[in-house]
Amino acid sequence: xxxxxxxxxxxxxxxxxxxxxxxxxxxxxxxxxxxxxxxxxxxxxxxxxxxxxxxxxxxxxxxxxxxxxxxxxxxxxxxxxxxxxxxxxxxxxxxxxxxxxxxxxxxxxxxxxxxxxxxxxxxxxxxxxxxxxxxxxxxxxxxxxxxxxxxxxxxxxxxxxxxxxxxxxxxxxxxxxxxxxxxxxxxxxxxxxxxxxxxxxxxxxxxxxxxxxxxxxxxxxxxxxxxxxxxxxxxxxxxxxxxxxxxxxxxxxxxxxxxxxxxxxxxxxxxxxxxxxxxxxxxxxxxxxxxxxxxxxxxxxxxxxxxxxxxxxxxxxxxxxxxxxxxxxxxxxxxxxxxxxxxxxxxxxxxxxxxxxxxxxxxxxx
Amino acid sequence: xxxxxxxxxxxxxxxxxxxxxxxxxxxxxxxxxxxxxxxxxxxxxxxxxxxxxxxxxxxxxxxxxxxxxxxxxxxxxxxxxxxxxxxxxxxxxxxxxxxxxxxxxxxxxxxxxxxxxxxxxxxxxxxxxxxxxxxxxxxxxxxxxxxxxxxxxxxxxxxxxxxxxxxxxxxxxxxxxxxxxxxxxxxxxxxxxxxxxxxxxxxxxxxxxxxxxxxxxxxxxxxxxxxxxxxxxxxxxxxxxxxxxxxxxxxxxxxxxxxxxxxxxxxxxxxxxxxxxxxxxxxxxxxxxx
Numbered sequence: 001x002x003x004x005x006x007x008x009x010x011x012x013x014x015x016x017x018x019x020x021x022x023x024x025x026x027x028x029x030x031x032x033x034x035x036x037x038x039x040x041x042x043x044x045x046x047x048x049x050x051x052x053x054x055x056x057x058x059x060x061x062x063x064x065x066x067x068x069x070x071x072x073x074x075x076x077x078x079x080x081x082x083x084x085x086x087x088x089x090x091x092x093x094x095x096x097x098x099x100x101x102x103x104x105x106x107x108x109x110x111x112x113x114x115x116x117x118x119x120x121x122x123x124x125x126x127x128x129x130x131x132x133x134x135x136x137x138x139x140x141x142x143x144x145x146x147x148x149x150x151x152x153x154x155x156x157x158x159x160x161x162x163x164x165x166x167x168x169x170x171x172x173x174x175x176x177x178x179x180x181x182x183x184x185x186x187x188x189x190x191x192x193x194x195x196x197x198x199x200x201x202x203x204x205x206x207x208x209x210x211x212x213x214x215x216x217x218x219x220x221x222x223x224x225x226x227x228x229x230x231x232x233x234x235x236x237x238x239x240x241x242x243x244x245x246x247x248x249x250x251x252x253x254x255x256x257x258x259x260x261x262x263x264x265x266x267x268x269x270x271x272x273x274x275x276x277x278x279x280x281x282x283x284x285x286x287x288x289x290x291x292x293x294x295x296x297x298x299x300x301x302x303x304x305x306x307x308x309x310x311x312x313x314x315x316x317x318x319x320x321x322x323x324x325x326x327x328x329x330x331x332x333x334x335x336x337x338x339x340x341x342x343x344x345x346x347x348x349x350x351x352x353x354x355x356x357x358x359x360x361x362x363x364x365x366x
Numbered sequence: 367x368x369x370x371x372x373x374x375x376x377x378x379x380x381x382x383x384x385x386x387x388x389x390x391x392x393x394x395x396x397x398x399x400x401x402x403x404x405x406x407x408x409x410x411x412x413x414x415x416x417x418x419x420x421x422x423x424x425x426x427x428x429x430x431x432x433x434x435x436x437x438x439x440x441x442x443x444x445x446x447x448x449x450x451x452x453x454x455x456x457x458x459x460x461x462x463x464x465x466x467x468x469x470x471x472x473x474x475x476x477x478x479x480x481x482x483x484x485x486x487x488x489x490x491x492x493x494x495x496x497x498x499x500x501x502x503x504x505x506x507x508x509x510x511x512x513x514x515x516x517x518x519x520x521x522x523x524x525x526x527x528x529x530x531x532x533x534x535x536x537x538x539x540x541x542x543x544x545x546x547x548x549x550x551x552x553x554x555x556x557x558x559x560x561x562x563x564x565x566x567x568x569x570x571x572x573x574x575x576x577x578x579x580x581x582x583x584x585x586x587x588x589x590x591x592x593x594x595x596x597x598x599x600x601x602x603x604x605x606x607x608x609x610x611x612x613x614x615x616x617x618x619x620x621x622x623x624x625x626x627x628x629x630x631x632x633x634x635x636x637x638x639x640x641x642x643x644x645x646x647x648x649x650x651x652x653x654x655x656x
Binding site for chain 1: 387406
């Protein structure tokens with residue numbers, strides 16, 4: 001049991017006691033039965049479940065495992081050789097993930113949410129896991145919408161009578177419904193403006209962030225999306241396409257994506273001058289999805305962001321570089337560089353995107 | 367008390383559910399230790415069915431709570447019958463009786479699945495289906511039931527289980543469940559069945575199927591699962607497709623690509639997947655079918 005714990009299994013004294021009791025009971029007369037019993041009592045996730053066999057054999061049959069590990073190494077090696085590059089909406093990225101990190105987010109199917117939620121997008125090489133991560137990213141916005149739509153408030157005036165609350169309230173007046181309670185839906189949907197960086201430096205994570213941005217736009221009507229690299233262009237209608245493949249086609253037809261550098265300051269300037277009057281409201285929440293690599297002077301960006309921030313409720317900057325191992329820049333560093341931005345959030349994993357969703361949910365309640 | 371694994375296996379197989387040794391051991395432990403069981407796995411691998419068969423072999427009532435986003439206590443645990451309370455108050459107004467009317471008593475309580483399960487005189491099977499779809503707050507509420515088999519109702523106090531229910535929770539893994547919930551449960555991960563097990567399931571559920579066709583269908587589906595699909599076909603889809611082919615009086619898949627293409631909607635559930643499995647892929651997969 002101590003060996004299992006050392007291998008990362010988490011269980012308590014109760015489980016250890018149960019295992020010993022089962023082993024003593026005489027039910028576990030063969031190796032498989034012992035393994036099945038211990039697995040049922042000590043595993044808590046798919047990851048544990050899948051690893052258990054190897055750990056069990058590693059302890060009881062170390063020689064068998066040594067041979068097995070050789071096989072595994074061979075398999076991993078051949079998989080590395082066949083590693084596919086991350087493909088973007090407009091073709092393959094030129095950036096390949098590091099091979100030594102590849103196993104980080106492997107695994108598909110149930111429990112994947114647990115496996116891939118914390119994984120850096122760069123290291124999700126399994127195609128099915130990647131697809132699932134994309135779907136989860138797009139679904140997040142829908143979940144937020146449902147969560148906001150569920151919020152109801154109760155008033156003494158309204159149209160929809162809440163019979164349950166009315167009757168309950170009438171108990172204090174002996175059953176006479178002197179005051180009615182009405183249920184009113186809180187119609188406070190966020191008005192989102194997404195500014196999405198589609199330059200080359202963002203290509204490695206684009207399918208996921210595209211799905212995330214598309215989810216936001218589709219979930220909240222009245223929201224707008226703009227994509228930018230060296231120039232800015234509106235993409236709201238394209239993001240609202242029902243079919244994902246049609247959306248990809250339209251994006252590729254009209255815009256040269258994932259090519260060249262980024263002019264963030266110039267793009268925000270275009271937005272401020274050309275689109276801000278028609279799309280912004282004082283309650284708008286602007287979501288910038290960008291790694292922040294700009295070919296222009298930092299000061300220009302600061303000026304344009306100040307201008308943008310003065311017109312809206314809040315500006316959130318989702319940066320896929322934040323939270324990455326080996327990147328020393330932190331959200332507070334970025335905040336110092338661009339003080340007008342309300343929050344810098346990591347966009348390198350599903351967990352980071354979930355944080356952004358929570359932030360938007362909080363801002364929507366204000 | 368023995369786990370009675372062979373006996374349990376026989377019972378499950380007699381009920382038409384092919385059970386593998388890890389699952390039957392876990393089910394045996396669950397009954398012996400009186401602990402809830404969390405089964406995770408992709409949709410269509412037989413998680414819900416396991417709970418139904420468990421109820422059937424124990425001859426116990428199956429109480430099912432289908433979880434969804436927004437599930438609350440009034441739908442899952444209990445609700446007061448406000449209309450009945452109101453009528454009772456009005457009826458009591460003119461009464462000369464000294465007896466105090468208690469509108470928050472048992473008579474006014476409406477039981478929902480969780481409460482219902484712990485108030486059964488005989489141990490029931492409580493199936494909490496797709497727990498990952500419920501809110502985290504609801505998951506937290508379940509902890510008391512899962513560890514102590516009791517429910518606290520503010521107006522009534524704590525209701526303890528008359529007979530501890532056998533609790534089976536299922537999850538498709540669409541979100542991460544809390545460690546607190548996992549800690550209280552035995553765990554089983556249900557993967558897609560291997561060829562032999564799936565074949566046994568098909569023969570058990572569709573005894574009228576031609577042996578050769580059954581083998582071809584199962585091998586075909588096993589190979590389809592290796593393709594890059596959004597939603598891989600589960601056992602339920604295999605059975606649906608096999609039943610459809612029986613209905614079409616097909617005796618072999620070979621040289622029947624048209625029929626496969628026409629019926630692929632039985633096992634493919636998204637537009638992208640339907641497009642992915644085209645004539646070329648079907649031909650390729652058919653080559654793998656013995």
